[in-house]
Amino acid sequence: MIKRLLAALSPVVRPELTGNAESPEVDNTAYSPDSRVDLITGANDNTTITDKVCSIVEQKPTIGWWGFFLLAFSVLGLLGIFVPFLIFWGVGTWGVNNPVGWGYAIVNFVFWVGIGHAGTLISAILFLFRQKWRTSINRAAEAMTIFAVICAGMFPGIHVGRAWFAYWMFPLPNQMELWPNFRSPLIWDVFAVGTYFTVSLLFWYMGMIPDLATLRDRAKHSVRKIAYGALSLGWTGSNRQWHVYERSYLLLAALATPLVLSVHSVVSFDFAVSQVPGWHTTIFPPYFVAGAIFSGFAMVLTLLVPARQLFGLKDVITLKHLENMNKIIMLTGLLVGYAYSQEFFMAWYGGVKVEKFAFINRAFGQYAWAYWIMVSCNVLAPQIFWFKKMRTNIWVMFAVSIFVNIGMWFERFVITVTSLANDYTSSAWDYYSPKLADVMIMLGAFGLFFTLFALFCRFLPFIAMSEVRGVLADQAHSRAAASARHSSEAAADSASGS
């Protein structure tokens, strides 16, 4: 019954058109020392991959897609209502006060920037590490990064008191002969996030060119032909073009790699460079980066686990891919948990009274409820991935990904709000609680994210077909080599046997 409902809602529910039925879940997570498992399962070859991925774009969108898109779009509409309200009436529409000058807006900013890091790690770092399994997920993950950075970039623009002057943070020559204050971490953010967005966008787009060309070649309608034709920049697939493409891809991957570590380090400097107790620690850059990767992978899972089901891509985004992602989630989750413990240790070991208080206050003060949500979601939930059965269970991993996202949001909330609410001067202590506009704009950002993602699914190739074909080729070679080896061994056996 649920299957039929899901089938009805599925964005692509006519696999008969693509010639492949709903493929069963193949467990390719087994580890064998003498042979590699197939990354792409099922009887897939270049044609089927192309058909699978392109059909998502080429078929008419189903009710499922429309429902998802319209829902996301209407949530995005909340932004359209509350952001003008905020700009028109003032920051007081939110719940921020003195001493808590930063609330949901900065929490959301850090949350979304963090999420973006997973996509870049998959795209760039895993490329440099020659992890072939990244090819099934890198396109969608990098798209997630772009959209996450867009959502993130909105918040610093609207949270300032005079949003119409927010451009003063950019080093634009002006009649006041004033540059921004380069000592401020917020300016570093401008450069870091700006660079990150630019490089990610270039990398994602450049990587997509061969696939856009595929879509152009298959396009039947003139509008599509022109659109994909323009976007694919005249790609012909010649040897020389592939050569240049591979070189550029490598270069951009190399450029994007340090960004994974630097961007969230710079965002963490917003906190670490200040002197607020609970913020002013050197652990923040690696801690934030680990947390970013942690939450980013969780968001990738949240997006891909349903997507692979609904788009019929279970043999391209296999259990092996998901298991690998879960392993990374566990690793970074352990890093984050370790960082929590180190914060406490250092606060005690360092002996600074106000620092000790800051951490005790986090766990037992007025925001203890937020702290314990954070710990249970971030530290406890991923521990379930020690068990292989759990790592390979779709429902478990989806649930954990949701918990991790919630936990990572609360981590940023705990860091931002508890430290500000109870810092040095006890007479200034106060409590921050969000007003309606805080919550609505936060939801609106999710609406923006999912709207953009829905549009991405609809119009752009969900999977990097050209790279997956490369993996298929490798698979075929190693299979052939393995079978050759087997047959030669069999022949040797029979030869020796007889």
Place this chain on the structure above:
Amino acid sequence: MSSIKETQKNSSQGKALWRSLDEFADTDEFRALVEKEFPNHAPELFHSTSRRHFLKVMGASVALAGGLAGCRWPQQQILPHTSRPEGRDPGAPVSYASCWEQQEVAEGVLVTSYDGRPIRVDGNGDHPSHRGSTTAQMQASVLGMYDPGRSSQPSHVTADGHASAEWLGAISALRKAGRSGKVAVLAAPSSSMALSAMRNRLLREVADSSWHEWAPLHRDSERLGTAQLFGRPMRPVADLSAAQVLVCLDADPLMNHPASLQHSSDWAALRTSADDDEPILSRVWSVESTLSVTGGVADVRIPARTADIPRIAAQLAAATGVQLPADVAAAVASAPPSTDDRIEQMAADLKSHQGSCLLMAGDRQPAEVHALVHAMNVALGAVGKTLSYAEVAHGERPAHIDDLQRLADRIGQGEVETLLLIGVNPVYDAPAIGKSWKDLIGQVPLSMHLGLYDDETAGVCQWHLNQTHFLEEWGDGRSWDGTVTLRQPLIAPLYSGRSALEVISAVVDDEAKSGHDIVRGVLQPLAPKDFESSWKKWLHDGFVAGTANTVASAPDVTGGWGPALESAMQTVSGKEIVFLPDHSLFDGRYANNGWLQELPDPITKVAWDNCALISPVLGSELGVKNGDLIDLSVAGANLSMPAFLLPGQNRDSIGVALGYGRLISDRAAGRLSRKPSLYQIADGVGFDTYTLRDADAVRAGYASVSVSRGEGNYPLATTQDHNPVRPEDFMGDLEFNEEQRKIGEFVRVVDTGFNPDASEVKAQVEEAGPHHPDLESPWTEHKYRGQRWAMSIDLNVCTGCSSCVVACQSENNIAVVGKDELAYGREMHWIRIDRYFRGDDVENPEVVHQPLTCNQCENAPCEQVCPVAATVHNEEGLNDMVYNRCIGTRYCSNNCPYKVRRFNYFNNTKNPSATEQMGYNPDVTVRARGVMEKCTYCVQRINRSKIKAHNEKRDLVDGDVMPACAQSCPTHAITFGDLADPKSQVSLTQKSHRAYKMLAELNVKPRTSFLAKLRNPAPREEG
């Protein structure tokens, strides 16, 4: 035809007419002009060859000769203002002396005016009675004048309900009433000699008239008590600078006293003698039910029920063993022996400090306690040293409540045809005498109300007349020591109002006199010859020198009040409710003043509301926390109020502030139908506790109350920790957490004795802070050439009175945000006073106050993190806030460890009324929304002083620059000056052994130092 010349001569207009320039050139007048202008050349010009050439040359003269006047535009003469009358420079401030009065005592003030708009009230430093400081209410009075909620015109109710009226109609009604007689006047008591003269004239000239006085917060007990003791009422003029031991029995001399400014200044002067080479630290004892400002700074405080204080006074008298009249001694002896050894210690202190001690009793104590207190003062040798006595004008007056009774009786007997209410609001703040005041006034055929606001009483009178504010009128008053102080207007009445003097004159005179003439007439006898130059001098100074009337010796002590004292000591057990003046609104008269409503109470830090102050023990018994409603029942009247658990409150006493629950826009008589204006901000704020205060409570100052838990919770807006103590903390072990203990670093208090040792104090002050090594800088630090502005704040003398907060608000155009925003934590005060409780005993903690402004850190954490460089450091060490560059990221506020930065979350100054705009200080920007603001050390005052010094071709000297907070502080706790001058006050105080910097371990290098508080607790017996 006649010649042209003839035609010209015959012209009826009297001006020569000509039809062409040729004609004109030919006239005699023109020739004469040319000859005058060009005496040497005239002949040849007129004999030149061609007329054209001639005219070419003479063209200008023709034009200028005035002969073309016939076609000129009409001439109007304008005069440039090159020689201005003195004091009329546009944009330059001018100060005038005036007089502010409250509770029948005048204070001299100096009012600063820009272009004819008074914008600031400061103290008049020349006034002999008072040292140049102000109270918060004095500072806020300028907003009171510009209050858009003030009544702006007279109104008159007729049979058909029509409302607005003209002053002419009112004046004729007043004169008519004066002629017909049976006029009763209910007025606010005043020390004004002019008003007194008008009163006498009215009583003489208007048949069957009477004059009554009413003030809800009376000082009758002191008058009646001294009358009992000395045979005539005397006013005690205290000199706290000589009182090494001060005992306050339910008294708050530093805040709630007409002479609070003098007391504060004197007490502080003695307190700072703890820094002298032979240091003396006073000891202040306070016995009271609710923490007052004096109780907060007292060295030893005993929380006791107000009802029990007469007994305690008797016990104290017995313990000191002073000589008393026989019946009094008998009454004292009848008091049960005290079980509290603190009373013994109090007595011991008094005995060992004879001649340098002083006792004071509060307004809520009965007259007999005042008599006993003064008997003790005389016996302990205070007179002539710490105390002198002054004559009281109209000393034979009855108590105000008795005066009200008299008026009610007259009304009841139909002896009043016209009731004139001047500056009083009995419908709101007077207890019912038989009937409610609404009904009593309704019984009078003609009732006329003169007041600043169209208030509750105006709502039931037939006429409401808009009164002038003190800044708009002529008047006079006498200060605490009797000095005659003058009041002159700084601006013509904004709404054509009239003063009380003028209204009385309208009753008695056929031609109503102006206040100016009345005051001059009354003061004439003070300078019989050469009045004009004396008058000018008095107006310039603000007072008449040599009119103080204190006497150094006391009249003889008489008895006869012993039995009355004995009966005052009889009390019933049970809970009492005490009616307290509000620290901001006083008796409610300032309820429409936004600055005072938003000012957090010095002790509770609650703003915009009053609440029932209860002990945490009582709170736990009732099961309430802050804001929970409790039901109070006094003699049949009920009121539900939010509770506030206040440490230090006596557990059987409930303190409530008066002055809230106003209804300024109430139109009870259905008079004016206009909707409540948004400017009537007092409406709906707080709870009207006058409803619980009946006539007995007015006499006694307290009443028996029964209290029970009510329903629901009322949100109270506080600016500081919302729960100063959690009920669960004090049952059993009171363990304040780590952070509370850290308070000792911010406000360093050293317990010491009468003669503190400087090096011990210094060691303890350093010990209170965190140990850190000397912080060396990794880079070359900026060398300051020129001034280095700095401030030091002496916590030993800060009383928490909050005058500095309102002074800063007045000087810097700081917006009022309202209760909801304040509850959110968005108040805009640039200076705040942190109030901490210290100690383990929640029923009797110590209170410490710390005023905190921007410390102008040399290594400012805020400057480093602003992304657009909107906050930068200047060459004199000030942290400059550049409003027009700020985009409002609020990172600077996050990084400020003191949290002294304020952000404009909304547009707090949207659409100010026309009068509020007049009241802004033009030297300071009015900030828009989305920008950060903070204390600037009054940079506008620094710059003005520098300009002035530059114009006078001299350097700045210490004391030239005074920020508003420093200027207004009654105890002179705030010192400001130039560190580059090694002899400046601030340089010396920053080097004091008591000096420390707050959060210095963060290496922010603040420019503000604090001086540690010294406390002189009574030694307790061990065990």
